[in-house]
Amino acid sequence: MAHSHDIPTDLTRNQELVLGTLTASMGPLSAYDILDKLRGDGLRAPLQVYRALDKLVDRGLAHRLESLNAFVACADMHCHRKGLIAFAICESCGKVDEFADEVIEERLGSWARTGGFKVERTTMEIRGRCADCLKKAA
Amino acid sequence: MAHSHDIPTDLTRNQELVLGTLTASMGPLSAYDILDKLRGDGLRAPLQVYRALDKLVDRGLAHRLESLNAFVACADMHCHRKGLIAFAICESCGKVDEFADEVIEERLGSWARTGGFKVERTTMEIRGRCADCLKKAA
DNA sequence: GCCGCAAGCGTAATAACATAACATATCGTT
DNA sequence: AACGATATGTTATGTTATTACGCTTGCGGC
Ligand SMILES: [Zn+2]
Ligand SMILES: [Zn+2]
Ligand SMILES: [Zn+2]
Ligand SMILES: [Zn+2]
Numbered sequence: 001m002a003h004s005h006d007i008p009t010d011l012t013r014n015q016e017l018v019l020g021t022l023t024a025s026m027g028p029l030s031a032y033d034i035l036d037k038l039r040g041d042g043l044r045a046p047l048q049v050y051r052a053l054d055k056l057v058d059r060g061l062a063h064r065l066e067s068l069n070a071f072v073a074c075a076d077m078h079c080h081r082k083g084l085i086a087f088a089i090c091e092s093c094g095k096v097d098e099f100a101d102e103v104i105e106e107r108l109g110s111w112a113r114t115g116g117f118k119v120e121r122t123t124m125e126i127r128g129r130c131a132d133c134l135k136k137a138a
Numbered sequence: 139m140a141h142s143h144d145i146p147t148d149l150t151r152n153q154e155l156v157l158g159t160l161t162a163s164m165g166p167l168s169a170y171d172i173l174d175k176l177r178g179d180g181l182r183a184p185l186q187v188y189r190a191l192d193k194l195v196d197r198g199l200a201h202r203l204e205s206l207n208a209f210v211a212c213a214d215m216h217c218h219r220k221g222l223i224a225f226a227i228c229e230s231c232g233k234v235d236e237f238a239d240e241v242i243e244e245r246l247g248s249w250a251r252t253g254g255f256k257v258e259r260t261t262m263e264i265r266g267r268c269a270d271c272l273k274k275a276a
Numbered sequence: 277g278c279c280g281c282a283a284g285c286g287t288a289a290t291a292a293c294a295t296a297a298c299a300t301a302t303c304g305t306t
Numbered sequence: 307a308a309c310g311a312t313a314t315g316t317t318a319t320g321t322t323a324t325t326a327c328g329c330t331t332g333c334g335g336c
Contacts, residue, residue, distance in 0.1 A: 047295075
């Protein structure tokens with residue numbers, strides 16, 4: 001069975017480095033965070049990271065979190081090439097939870113059909129506190 | 139009956155200028171777009187705009203579009219102080235449509251309850267083509 | 277009135293995020 | 307080998323957002 005960390009073998013060196021960094025990270029990383037972690041591997045310029053991220057995001061191996069200007073490795077195969085993905089982002093620990101919901105997707109689709117809107121991309125990000133952090137705070 | 143353009147009277151000068159600019163604009167504006175439009179009124183620095191935007195967003199008079207790094211005036215009173223708002227953004231003409239959906243809100247709430255996640259803020263942005271633009275393209 | 281506080285404002289500097297432009301390099305196909 | 311498509315490296319620049327500091331204004335308590 002395919003699971004989270006089946007990394008495709010046809011990535012370029014830079015793509016592999018960037019995806020590796022994201023996968024190893026606890027939470028989301030900005031492009032510049034990634035760059036800093038990869039200086040030792042020879043990366044020097046933001047564009048090297050951004051180009052790799054573009055490809056990874058295209059392929060669904062990574063996601064961009066718009067509300068954070070940051071990126072995460074895809075948490076699982078479940079979403080590759082699929083439609084709507086939602087992210088729950090903990091403001092305390094940075095953990096990102098990724099999930100899909102067919103009802104929401106259908107509901108949005110229906111809103112779009114009604115208004116004649118053609119959906120190309122949807123971003124959905126919930127900010128808050130995860131269960132672990134709430135427990136610790138209690 | 140209250141409608142879209144009941145502008146509160148207790149805004150400061152800068153807040154009023156910024157909200158006026160947003161309201162007058164067809165589509166979303168970046169903070170720097172706003173600044174450029176307000177140079178004639180004496181605004182000089184980004185911070186003047188960002189500060190005003192913060193207040194306006196807090197009060198629900200404007201919204202930030204995370205996927206665009208831009209801002210819009212609230213399209214109506216319907217959402218002030220309420221929960222989840224979704225935005226449909228046309229990539230062709232820039233028009234932004236603002237709507238609320240109780241089913242989606244409930245669905246997210248239920249996901250959050252299940253996982254013990256405490257929601258503080260949700261952003262939901264649909265990118266695509268509006269009906270008008272699709273018609274023109276046809 | 278005067279003090280103290282909170283909110284707002286102005287300005288300069290800087291940080292953080294992202295892309296343009298151009299030159300090379302690598303690889304599979306013909 | 308020649309070609310096109312894709313990836314790369316590098317420099318410079320553009321865009322978005324915040325930090326730090328000091329001054330002003332309005333307002334309630336004394
Ligand atoms: Zn994913
Ligand atoms: Zn947490
Ligand atoms: Zn609104
Ligand atoms: Zn349109």
